[in-house]
Amino acid sequence: MDFAHKTAHRIANESDIVVFEDLNVAGMQRFNGKMVADNIMGLISGLTRYKVELRGGIHHxxxxxxxxxxxxxxxxxxxxxxxKDRYFTCTRCGLASDRDYSSAIAVERKGELDLMANGTVVRASKSPNTQQKLGVKTKVFALVKLPLGSEEIDKAAD
Ligand SMILES: [Zn+2]
Incomplete structure (x- = not known):
């Protein structure tokens, strides 16, 4: 529980937009038995959603x-x-990839497309000046509409 809270807190504080993959935890439990029996991933996803939405961010x-x-x-x-395959080399372009890292990028891209398609965000044309200070490549999106459920959070904050 402590690990789940700390992990969710870190994720929610690092990003305004957080994208998770629905891992079908129930199916994984049936398949792997005890390994995911405590549903730590579902717990982290739920806690992250709560923390990121409380900050006005988006959980998708x-x-x-x-x-x-x-x-x-x-x-x-x-x-x-x-x-068993933790790394793979692309058969088309030859790029060597870490399995989990490339999956994370695929989840991020799909999340961006979903959020742009449903009109929640648009890609901002200009990056903020803080971009250089961060030292990491940050994509910038502008919020178009508030995500579902944010009205209740606003009310609760009043
Ligand atoms: Zn490739």
């Missing part, structure tokens, strides 16, 4: 059946990986 979950594993982050080529 992409669909369970969205393909994110084995997708090349450079060219988008799909690769069939077994659970």
């Amino acid at each position: 979950e992409i669909g369970r059946f969205e393909r994110t594993t084995g997708v090349c982050s450079s060219c988008g080529q799909h690769h069939k990986l077994t659970l």
Whole structure:
């Protein structure tokens, strides 16, 4: 519980937009048994949603059946990986990738597309001046409409 809270707190404080993949925890539990029995991922996702929305940010979950594993982050080529394959080299462009890192990029991109498609955010044309100070590449989006449920949070804050 302590780990889940600390992890959710860190994620919620690092980003204004957080995208999670619906991991079908119930299905994973049936498949892997004890390994995910305590549903730590579901707990972290739920806590992160609460913390990020409290700060006025956006928590978005992409669909369970969205393909994110084995997708090349450079060219988008799909690769069939077994659970043992932690790294793969793209058969189209040759990029060597870490399985989890490339999945995270695929989740991020799908989340961005979802949020732009449903009109929640637009890509901002100009980056803020703080961009240089951060030292990391930050994508900038402008909020178009408040995410669902934010009215209740505003009311609760009054
Ligand atoms: Zn590639």
